[in-house]
Amino acid sequence: MRSKVFISVFVALTMLLCIGATVKDAKADALMFPYVVRSTTVTTLISVVNTAESVSEACGLPFSYPGRLHWEYFYKESIANGQTEICLEHDFDSTSSKDDMVTFDIAGVWNAGLAMFNDLGSIPIFVADFTLPVDNPRRAFLLVDNNTNAYFDDDAGFQTNLDGTLYGEAMIIERESGAAVGYIAYNAVGGVKNDDTDLNLAFNDDDHRDILGEVIGDDDTGECEMSPITILPPALVTTKLLVTPTGSSNNDGKDGACDSNNQRLPDLNVVVRLCASPNEDIDDCDCPAGGGGIWNNTEGKISFSVNKNIVCVAADVLQAFMGATAYNSFYSSGKAGWTYVDVDRGTLAGSVNEGPFCETDEAVIMKVEIAEGDTVFNGATVTDAPFGVDNANLVVNNLVWLRNNRNYIDWCDDDTNNDNWRCDSDRGLNFIHNQTADCPLGP
Amino acid sequence: MSRREGNFPPYFFFTIHKTGFCKREEATGMIRILLGALIWIIILTASVFAGDLVITPEGSDRYNPVHIKADGKGNLWTAYYDLKGMIHIRNITKNKDLIVNEWAKKGGSNGLSFHIQGEHAFAVWREVEGGLRKLYLRATHDGGETLSDPVLIDNRTRAFTRIKMGSNEKGEVFILWYGEKRSQYPFYEVHSSDFGLTFSEPQNLTTGYKESIYPTLLVDEKGAHMFSYSIRDNKLYMITRKTIDGGITWTEPLEIKEIGVVTLFIEPIRVGNRLHVFWYNGYKYGYIIESAYSDDEGKTWKTTALDETRGLDFEAMQVIKDLAGNIYLSFSAHRDISEKLNVYIMKSADNGETWSKLIPLRHYPFENTHAQSPAISAADSGEVVAVWADYRNIRSNLYMQYSKDFGTTWLEKDIPLEEPGRFNTSLYPYTNSILKAGDRYYLLAQRFRSDYIMQEADLLLLDFKPEAGK
Numbered sequence: 016m017r018s019k020v021f022i023s024v025f026v027a028l029t030m031l032l033c034i035g036a037t038v039k040d041a042k043a044d045a046l047m048f049p050y051v052v053r054s055t056t057v058t059t060l061i062s063v064v065n066t067a068e069s070v071s072e073a074c075g076l077p078f079s080y081p082g083r084l085h086w087e088y089f090y091k092e093s094i095a096n097g098q099t100e101i102c103l104e105h106d107f108d109s110t111s112s113k114d115d116m117v118t119f120d121i122a123g124v125w126n127a128g129l130a131m132f133n134d135l136g137s138i139p140i141f142v143a144d145f146t147l148p149v150d151n152p153r154r155a156f157l158l159v160d161n162n163t164n165a166y167f168d169d170d171a172g173f174q175t176n177l178d179g180t181l182y183g184e185a186m187i188i189e190r191e192s193g194a195a196v197g198y199i200a201y202n203a204v205g206g207v208k209n210d211d212t213d214l215n216l217a218f219n220d221d222d223h224r225d226i227l228g229e230v231i232g233d234d235d236t237g238e239c240e241m242s243p244i245t246i247l248p249p250a251l252v253t254t255k256l257l258v259t260p261t262g263s264s265n266n267d268g269k270d271g272a273c274d275s276n277n278q279r280l281p282d283l284n285v286v287v288r289l290c291a292s293p294n295e296d297i298d299d300c301d302c303p304a305g306g307g308g309i310w311n312n313t314e315g316k317i318s319f320s321v322n323k324n325i326v327c328v329a330a331d332v333l334q335a336f337m338g339a340t341a342y343n344s345f346y347s348s349g350k351a352g353w354t355y356v357d358v359d360r361g362t363l364a365g366s367v368n369e370g371p372f373c374e375t376d377e378a379v380i381m382k383v384e385i386a387e388g389d390t391v392f393n394g395a396t397v398t399d400a401p402f403g404v405d406n407a408n409l410v411v412n413n414l415v416w417l418r419n420n421r422n423y424i425d426w427c428d429d430d431t432n433n434d435n436w437r438c439d440s441d442r443g444l445n446f447i448h449n450q451t452a453d454c455p456l457g458p
Numbered sequence: 459m460s461r462r463e464g465n466f467p468p469y470f471f472f473t474i475h476k477t478g479f480c481k482r483e484e485a486t487g488m489i490r491i492l493l494g495a496l497i498w499i500i501i502l503t504a505s506v507f508a509g510d511l512v513i514t515p516e517g518s519d520r521y522n523p524v525h526i527k528a529d530g531k532g533n534l535w536t537a538y539y540d541l542k543g544m545i546h547i548r549n550i551t552k553n554k555d556l557i558v559n560e561w562a563k564k565g566g567s568n569g570l571s572f573h574i575q576g577e578h579a580f581a582v583w584r585e586v587e588g589g590l591r592k593l594y595l596r597a598t599h600d601g602g603e604t605l606s607d608p609v610l611i612d613n614r615t616r617a618f619t620r621i622k623m624g625s626n627e628k629g630e631v632f633i634l635w636y637g638e639k640r641s642q643y644p645f646y647e648v649h650s651s652d653f654g655l656t657f658s659e660p661q662n663l664t665t666g667y668k669e670s671i672y673p674t675l676l677v678d679e680k681g682a683h684m685f686s687y688s689i690r691d692n693k694l695y696m697i698t699r700k701t702i703d704g705g706i707t708w709t710e711p712l713e714i715k716e717i718g719v720v721t722l723f724i725e726p727i728r729v730g731n732r733l734h735v736f737w738y739n740g741y742k743y744g745y746i747i748e749s750a751y752s753d754d755e756g757k758t759w760k761t762t763a764l765d766e767t768r769g770l771d772f773e774a775m776q777v778i779k780d781l782a783g784n785i786y787l788s789f790s791a792h793r794d795i796s797e798k799l800n801v802y803i804m805k806s807a808d809n810g811e812t813w814s815k816l817i818p819l820r821h822y823p824f825e826n827t828h829a830q831s832p833a834i835s836a837a838d839s840g841e842v843v844a845v846w847a848d849y850r851n852i853r854s855n856l857y858m859q860y861s862k863d864f865g866t867t868w869l870e871k872d873i874p875l876e877e878p879g880r881f882n883t884s885l886y887p888y889t890n891s892i893l894k895a896g897d898r899y900y901l902l903a904q905r906f907r908s909d910y911i912m913q914e915a916d917l918l919l920l921d922f923k924p925e926a927g928k
Binding site for chain 2: 292315335
């Protein structure tokens with residue numbers, strides 16, 4: 016009895032002495048893996064690093080709160096993975112420790128979905144493994160945060176899970192061909208709220224929280240962002256856009272019941288379109304009348320007007336953003352092309368915003384390009400039969416994260432640079448513009 | 459033994475069983491036997507090749523336009539690019555092949571507009587030389603015997619490759635294209651009054667508008683009408699201008715209607731005294747075909763929307779007429795990307811006042827394969843023939859349907875124009891691939907040499923009678 020009282024007092028005193036940073040309005044950290052996928056031949060390898068130390072670790076005590084990291088999948092409702100299907104949610108906690116890294120694959124191909132590569136330190140809690148436990152095929156996005164009781168205690172006045180203590184990478188692997196693409200997880204600056212009652216995770220574009228331009232935004236706060244994109248000939252290369260809407264400060268729908276600044280929603284709805292002739296003037300964020308379309312590589316334009324609604328997460332072929340007329344004309348030309356990818360508020364909730372969707376006006380957008388190894392580019396195959404392998408069995412693929420950020424950087428603040436068009440652009444740093452010339456010989 | 463009848467001389471390429479071989483010669487018994495054997499050999503051989511002619515044994519460039527025309531004098535013509543970038547205009551009937559850009563470097567030539575006016579055949583294309591985009595015209599004025607010198611149409615408007623051309627018997631030739639000027643995209647026009655020997659200087663026909671990118675021209679004996687999808691003050695319009703003095707003066711732009719975003723297709727035709735224009739455009743609610751017609755040579759227009767086409771996503775569209783005042787609209791489309799394309803026709807029997815419902819051309823019970831790129835021809839007799847590229851055999855094969863009563867009824871089953879599943883053949887959807895001469899139809903197709911449609915193809919000429927299919 017006396018020894019138990021002594022231990023309790025000792026723990027309390029130790030905790031008072033072992034105080035981490037105490038910042039009243041500090042925020043925890045979170046990662047967004049905007050596109051993960053599993054199928055009979057595809058899995059996604061996830062790696063997450065955590066550099067936050069719990070008080071228990073600092074004091075050499077056993078785990079007080081074994082749940083250190085929180086994992087949350089939002090996955091398509093059915094194996095159809097429809098573009099406007101809502102998502103369902105699956106979440107769990109896991110152990111972790113300072114400087115720990117955990118790797119697993121969401122389909123459970125390797126090590127039955129547990130931590131891989133001789134890692135004994137990361138254990139999923141209340142679930143069998145780290146996988147997305149659904150039928151194949153399934154698309155999803157994944158949120159990881161360390162906004163858990165292991166890392167902060169307002170009453171005790173400490174917090175270690177500050178913004179900038181999580182890092183992640185993803186690798187999407189097609190196991191029959193060996194094709195793989197990957198990306199760094201999106202970590203919005205500013206962290207997440209650490210109030211126990213407010214578990215929103217915000218990855219929105221407001222206030223330029225996407226420092227690396229991860230989110231393409233278009234809202235009333237003036238985030239008129241677009242991203243240029245190149246498109247290789249569709250008859251030779253399959254191009255898809257991977258789109259994950261992000262919860263903005265002005266989500267709308269469900270008769271007002273959509274949370275703002277919240278990624279933890281299964282039904283975020285955004286519109287994506289291809290805009291060949293955007294307004295370079297900021298007055299109107301929309302792609303102007305007649306602006307929709309693409310340019311081919313001999314400066315010819317094909318015009319169209321397609322507003323593609325996306326819900327939760329989707330991967331869609333190029334034709335879905337162009338319509339059959341423009342796509343088939345582009346396809347049969349054998350040419351490459353380019354345009355801008357633009358976003359706008361989703362429209363599925365209807366004019367009275369009754370839902371069932373939460374309309375947002377920003378998204379993470381990636382481009383994937385896939386070519387079979389025996390595809391011929393101007394007289395030569397894409398792959399060169401390495402080691403006697405049949406080119407037809409090989410796949411070449413590429414992933415590009417489309418970025419833009421209307422944010423000044425230090426470089427632009429320098430007086431010698433601030434007349435650079437890109438610093439003065441209302442359209443963000445990753446926006447190219449028409450620069451016409453005057454003929455010195457006259458018109 | 460059958461003989462080909464019609465207004466065209468026999469085509470010995472694929473009708474080897476001509477009259478000469480049907481005559482019986484007085485000869486000795488041995489000569490008679492040998493001759494008879496020879497005849498059967500030739501008949502059998504001709505039957506294998508009948509209806510099929512590879513125009514381009516050296517392969518053709520599928521990425522540039524191809525054309526088929528009839529000159530009204532019994533000659534079939536085609537125009538195309540070969541794989542070396544050379545542009546051919548070929549009188550198939552007389553087996554005359556002319557290369558119009560023999561000096562060009564490979565890759566420098568692009569686009570092709572081809573037009574026939576009696577003995578005159580005109581080709582216009584864009585050439586990139588020395589960094590400049592130039593438009594050239596080259597013609598034959600003697601039915602393909604000789605070529606004229608190239609005529610430089612333009613080298614200052616930074617022309618693109620959508621080029622339209624028309625002419626009439628008076629010798630007026632009109633060429634319309636779009637160019638680039640400080641991120642604006644105007645239409646330019648030139649005209650000739652001497653069958654293309656000399657041309658005017660280019661003039662801008664869309665001043666005050668920006669982004670006019672689908673040049674559209676209708677030329678007949680009365681003059682020329684230009685139509686355009688053009689943007690002014692952030693609004694989109696279908697505009698028109700016309701000339702009745704050979705292009706010297708044009709009427710001021712008339713805004714027929716404020717419209718949606720046009721994608722590719724603007725199709726004008728004249729039926730009797732009525733001018734029609736059809737366009738495929740998208741609004742916020744989706745795409746639809748709209749049209750307008752004028753009974754006063756373009757001064758005033760009545761507009762309408764073809765509600766049956768609302769929400770359809772098109773791959774190709776074509777408008778034709780017959781002299782009885784029937785108009786036929788054919789297209790391939792689907793409502794959603796998850797569906798396969800199918801081919802349809804709509805008909806107006808009253809010169810555009812009212813329209814039929816969608817009539818599916820394909821008579822096939824399964825919807826799991828595409829049918830696309832329809833080409834149709836309509837005769838005053840009520841015969842309407844449609845051909846399209848059909849993927850029911852996994853490879854693309856050409857199938858045909860026909861009606862004898864102006865499109866009211868059609869066959870119960872589609873007729874294959876080639877051995878199903880053996881070949882990989884498609885149609886070029888952006889020019890008219892089919893025409894009728896006499897009682898036979900002639901179709902220009904692209905037959906791929908493998909299952910890979912991005913590899914080499916041959917240009918193929920098929921001829922058939924609807925009843926026979928061959």
